[in-house]
Amino acid sequence: MSMKLRAAIIGATGYGGVELIRLLLTHPHVEITSVISSSNAGAPLADGYPHLNQIVLDKLDAIDVELIKQKSDVVFLAAPHGVASGLAPQLIDVGLKVIDVSGDFRLQSGETYERWYKHKPADPAYLAKAIYGLAEVFGEEVKGSTFISNPGCYPTATLLGLVPIVKQGWADTSSIIVDAKSGVSGAGRGLGLTAHFSEMNENFLAYKVNKHQHTPEIEQVLGRVAxxxxxxxxxxxxxPMTRGILSTIYVNLKQKHTEDEIIDLYRQYYEGRRFVRIREKGKWPATKEVWGSNYCDIGLSLDERTGRLTIISVIDNIVKGAGGQAVQNLNLMMGWDEATGLAFTPVYP
Known part of the structure; x- marks a missing residue:
């Protein structure tokens, strides 16, 4: 029996980190050897997450690059934005594989990152090394790489919905409007009014209008594809729900195409990709139908009156939008079947 790949998770007390723990615990080729938190080092992980009592390592480690090197082969960085930019280069330089789940290496331009994220950007040399891990689009680049920048949750849902039609050249790219909705877990575990029950219950609100930091990430990938x-x-x-993203996308077509042609285009583009499911004509997905899974479900509707295509794309923001896609990228990186450790059905109801 071959030895398992040793994995460390930095930022293990956030939702993304805890989801990585859940997924990696059942991965046949991976062993979690270190769970790390700068703010809770030395404390039992089960203090903050009692559901993990007696399941994972007892104590949270501090951030110590040499110790991480001794105990790990691959490091998942699930730390807040602005932390990975300084930490990932240190881990890479000591020979570790790194999958960054934060936004620090997604944008190729440091100036753009600083403008949208309000943090100092990463070293340009390391920005150039990072492979953008949208698995269904750039999976061939992920294979054999050692440094992955995991896409954001909104970009994952939105880009998977848009890339086929944009790449084919059928979309008028000047007309794209994205109306995206997320569950509260997307804001993380930190306290704030947006996560306060009495503020969010029976409420529905827009935020960061025309200012969301995932905007340039989506534009960067669409520009590359187009x-x-x-x-x-x-x-x-x-x-006011815990998990899920529903991205409703509107785009004008350059020429006339039938809805059947468009559905066929999407099915051909994602053929053989386990985690993108294209709905039958006249059917559209809901967030509940991908809950707890690594699936992205996409429905398509063409308005023949306006020549406008409506795309409905749904994911679980913590799985396909974070931890699940990170594990999928690890599988591709290591040459394993990309569904390894992820081949489970959504939780329903």
Whole structure:
């Protein structure tokens, strides 16, 4: 029996880190050897997450690069934005594989990152090394790489919905409008009014209108796929549910195409990719139908009156939008089947 890959998780007390723990615990080729938290080092992980009592390592480690090197082969960085930019280069330089789940290495331009994220950008040399891990689109680049920048949750849902039609050249890229909605877990575990029950219960609100930091990430990838600059309108909303993202996307078509042609295009593009499911004509997905899973479900509707395509794309923001896609990228990186450790059905109801 071959030895398992040793994995460390930095930021293990956040939702993304805890989801990585859940997924990696059942991965046949991985062993979690270190769970790390700068703010809770030395404390039992079960103090904050009692459901993990007697399941994972007893104590949280501090951030110590040499210790991480001794105990690990791959490091998942699930720390807040602004932390990974300084830490990932140190881990890479000592020979570790790194999958960054924060936003620090997603944007190729440090100036753009600083403008949208309000943090000092990472070293340009390491920005250039990072492979953008949207598995269904750039999976071939992920294979054999050692440094992955995991996509954001909103970009994952939105890009998987848009890439086929944009890449085919059927979309008028100047017309793209994205109306995206997320469950409250997308804001993380930190305290704030947006996560306060009495503020969010029976409420529905838009936030960061025309200012959301995932905007340039979506535009960067669409521009790469289209071969030209793409600018979109992107509006995010908070919904009083725990998990899930529903991205409703509107795009005008350059020429006439039938709905059947468009559905066929999407099915051909994602053929063989386990985690993207294209709905039958006249059927659209709901967040509950991907809850707790690594699936992205997509429904398509063409309005023949306007020549406008409506795309409905749903994911679980903590799985496909974070931990699940990170594990999928690990599988590709290591040459394993990309569904390894992820081949479970959504939780329903």
């Amino acid at each position: 071969g030209e600059e793409v600018v979109i309108t992107f509006t995010t909303h908070l919904v």
